[in-house]
Amino acid sequence: MQIRNGFVETVGHTPLIRLRHLSEETGCEILAKAEFLNPGGSVKDRAARSIIQDAEEKGLLKPGGTVVEGTAGNTGIGLAHICLAKGYKCIIYMPNTQSKEKFDMLRILGAEVRPVPAVPFADPMNYNHQARRAAEEIENAIWANQFDNVANRQAHIDSTGPEIWEQTEGKIDVWTAATGTGGTLAGTAIYLKDKKPEMKVYLADPMGSSLYCHVKEGKLEREGNSITEGIGNGRITANVEGAPIDDAVRVTDTEALNIVYHLLHKEGLYVGGSTGINVGAAVKIARELGPGHTIVTILCDSGDRYKSRIFNPEWLASKGLLETLEQPYQDWLHAVSEQEG
Numbered sequence: 001m002q003i004r005n006g007f008v009e010t011v012g013h014t015p016l017i018r019l020r021h022l023s024e025e026t027g028c029e030i031l032a033k034a035e036f037l038n039p040g041g042s043v044k045d046r047a048a049r050s051i052i053q054d055a056e057e058k059g060l061l062k063p064g065g066t067v068v069e070g071t072a073g074n075t076g077i078g079l080a081h082i083c084l085a086k087g088y089k090c091i092i093y094m095p096n097t098q099s100k101e102k103f104d105m106l107r108i109l110g111a112e113v114r115p116v117p118a119v120p121f122a123d124p125m126n127y128n129h130q131a132r133r134a135a136e137e138i139e140n141a142i143w144a145n146q147f148d149n150v151a152n153r154q155a156h157i158d159s160t161g162p163e164i165w166e167q168t169e170g171k172i173d174v175w176t177a178a179t180g181t182g183g184t185l186a187g188t189a190i191y192l193k194d195k196k197p198e199m200k201v202y203l204a205d206p207m208g209s210s211l212y213c214h215v216k217e218g219k220l221e222r223e224g225n226s227i228t229e230g231i232g233n234g235r236i237t238a239n240v241e242g243a244p245i246d247d248a249v250r251v252t253d254t255e256a257l258n259i260v261y262h263l264l265h266k267e268g269l270y271v272g273g274s275t276g277i278n279v280g281a282a283v284k285i286a287r288e289l290g291p292g293h294t295i296v297t298i299l300c301d302s303g304d305r306y307k308s309r310i311f312n313p314e315w316l317a318s319k320g321l322l323e324t325l326e327q328p329y330q331d332w333l334h335a336v337s338e339q340e341g
Helices: 006-010 020-026 044-057 075-087 102-109 129-136 149-168 184-193 212-215 253-267 273-289 313-318 327-340
Strands: 016-020 030-032 066-070 089-095 112-117 141-143 176-178 200-206 247-251 295-299
Touching: 006 075, 016 044, 016 112, 016 129, 020 030, 020 253, 020 273, 030 149, 030 273, 044 075, 044 184, 066 212, 075 102, 075 176, 075 200, 089 129, 102 112, 112 295, 129 141, 149 184, 149 295, 176 184, 176 273, 184 200, 200 212, 200 273, 212 247, 247 273, 253 273, 253 327, 273 295, 313 327
Parallel strands: 030 295, 066 089, 066 141, 089 112, 176 200, 176 295, 200 247
Antiparallel strands: 016 030
């Protein structure tokens, strides 16, 4: 049995899961990397580890230092875990629109959490800019800068891509994932395209993001909005810049939520909303390409981080989404809510 040395060495090496029902329904092999099994509970553990290790190697972060970041939650949680393991302080700026579960988790992990209003990147009070300014004022501190620090996508060139290639034995036709920073989609794509240039990379995008239009039409335009957290963007980050993206798929909240509930009830997988976008895109691609293809995506994190939202009938109703769930899922939600009192 291989023994891994602490939290840092436990990141990665996650299983690749065949989604049986969706694979049988579409005639394609729909496979999903179980990133919720990372020790910090999400795919962002990979980026967090890479960013801190890169700063250490460059001499930018020394013992007793501080890591500051602006995040929608999961990167911050990964950073907080690694800071605890390595003895660093952690300061997190997070939009106050994110789920309570993420704020609670960060505080449990010892991070200093600074909730701020959710404003566009162009606004100087955007959470990323506030994190950068704070890091500049603290001695022996770094701003993780997950959006434009390419140590993020390097994590996936070094680990996620090679793992998928080995697990599929090179039999992969499509790689698809949503983007927040773009590190997961781009880094994995760079590795896999190098190994198999003919495979296709699809960007999965929620409503309210500009990236679908950018891939399809070459312009950054938003349409609609989404309840999903941590994905979508209105600009091209350094991690996305130059990535080999062939096409894009847009997935609505209704489609994503029904996928989330399908995965729970048919596969026993308890996942968050961004996974609904990813798997929803994989299903759309499978139907577009037809049977016989192998499509790989990401199960980003656990549904625990969204329990008070996407598994809460009152919250869903407040967003006009409860009635868009398939009837069996609505009935189940109401039954669970009644049991909870």
